[in-house]
Amino acid sequence: MLDLSEQYHSMRGEVLETIDNVLSSSQYILGDHAKKLEDDLAHYSHTAYGIGVGNGSDALHIALQAAGIKEGDEVITVPFTFFATAGSIARAGAAPVFVDIDPATFNMDAAKIEQAVTDKTKAIMPVHLYGQMADMKEIMDIAQKYNLIVIEDAAQAIGAEYYGKKPGELGTAAAYSFFPTKNLGAYGDGGMIVTSDRALAEKSRILRVHGSKPKYFHHILGYNSRLDELQAAILNVKFKKLNEFNSMRRAHASYYTEHLNELSPHYVKTPIEKEGNYHVYHQYTLRVEHRDELQSYLKEKGIDSMVYYPIPLHVQPVFKSLGYQEGDFPEAEKAAKEVLSLPIYPELAEEDLTYIVKTMKEFYHSKS
Template sequence: MLLQNNQINIPSFTLVRQNSMLEKELLECFLQVVNQGIFILNENVKVLEDKVSNFCQANYGIGVASGSDALDLSLIACGIGHGDEVITTPFTFFATAAAISRVGAKPVFVDIDPKTWNIDVNLIEEKITSKTKAIIPVHLFGCPVEMDAIMQIAKKNNLRVIEDAAQAIGAQYCGEKVGSFGDTGCFSFFPTKNLGAFGDGGMIVTKDSKIAEKIKLLRIHGAKNKYCHDVLGFNSRLDELQASILNLKFKYIELWTQRRRELAILYNNLFQEHIRTDRFSIKLPQEPDYAYHVYHQYTIQTKQRDELQNHLKSYGIASTVYYPIPLHLQKVYSSLGHHQGDFPVSEDACNEVLSLPMFPELTNEEVEIIVDAITSFFTR
């Protein structure tokens, strides 16, 4: 048993190891931007926009200030506003629903598939009304939503599709990159993401030239020309320093994704030796046949989640709960009139899921220690 080492300290996530490996290149990025002296919407942003849009099989990329802004601007560019309804999942980060609310629309929640924790595509159509104008599928934890079904529903009902791919850069549905299916795809470059900046940052990709032009207008105070404001816009620009760092990291994204997948396979293989026993009651993350999962998180599900988390903590192993309260039960959405039990699969997930350490620099030995610790919990 590897647990005999009482100096265990395994973080849920850390950038320290990656930053150490990239230190020289990161310093060069910083100096290049400082010496150039242009910090907003310069060449680094343009290069990154081209890289990400090409990578995602889209025609246009627009760098913005955050993943949250990417959702806001996409909704506005797609004409979503007051009185409209937008269908999404209650099991996701708050920003997804908040963007809908900020533009004056109403979030309409649909429960999740218990296998993938993504929106259950079989439950969407029953929630569509004359006010429904869009669907925001969330590729949660790096696992793609069933986009064929989403797009068929959207086409049938004349709905916009805005992909929340904040956690899923590089993920694929049936061989095509997420973000390339909907009217827009929204990405976050928050430091913990698979492609992370040293602060907030985001990107919108689209195949639609009109949407791209509108978002470019919106991100700079609604001004196509300086001091000439055509619409009420925002200050939502990806800065040059963050873009420079992201351009550096981008060349490693496929290598890092492959490492995440290797770690997920290692977790799976080590767990498979135990989960068939009655005492070892956890559900492992699923990768459907149609999916190329990028494992932003490696998340398990167990009814003994809180006890297990405390057990891991006692060994010096960190873990994280995403997300403890479903969106329909958040205080801010009490006016929607939802109650406990309205979306039972999402509620179960909030009470039972636990994300284990997952980042490319995690070692195989550390994964073995984590699985040993979990095994020791279930075989006490």
């Protein structure tokens, strides 16, 4: 599904040099490399501030808390996403309130948000799933109408654009993940908040160091969640190639879509890139017939694939107390039964793409 070794070997010399630079400096926590990455990613995101934290989940959680989300509040989000989205809301003491997804993009259906707003609603957390941004204009219109904070879950969408706007540029803040599989991946965990809200940025910086400012003076309870200096140094090397990597992902996606179209729409529905969007294809995710059988067939032929995500969050046991049940969000539930993601990392060879397409066609031709 993903081979990180080829990318490493393509930049091995520069990576080892920057690691040696960090080790020689003996500056391991919140040093110059972390500051450079914060500044560069804030600029890249068209925002004023970057705050490096321990991982993408903490980026979401700290951004929420820094924005004032607390116990008793409600935050609107989607049930079709990685657990950290709703988990961060719950960790902040608030209640996740789910709305269904747009079946075309798998992102939040903005038309369903307003009916979920209550007196307790304080924020919206859209997810830019698989690398395509949600309908931010509609989301921001509703947020402004009800005076709501918008924290964008951009863990899978670094480099994505919505009518020329990057994550964090329209919302109150956005959260990135640097998990190794991401489009900009570290060699371990890492995350970042980007925002133009000065107060949110300042409080995020305090929260990531046990709630202290100045050092050893604690006015709020915080966390130990700082972007590691070694990881920041490695990310600085890889960041220079982010746009190139995203372009390669887009090229692979175009190849898949072009060559799988003969199976569409009966057996396969290829991803849709909505007008005004720049999709960075963290995942190339199809809707497919006979999903589980196809996945087994691909595995037999030496092809990895993944289901992101098999169980919607509203029916996860940990959220049973929220009172949701199966059938509440039919589009999310349908997607969970149909989606399948194919390999799409930048270094994937054309012969691999050809083989994957050929194998999928063989499977479906046998069905017809």
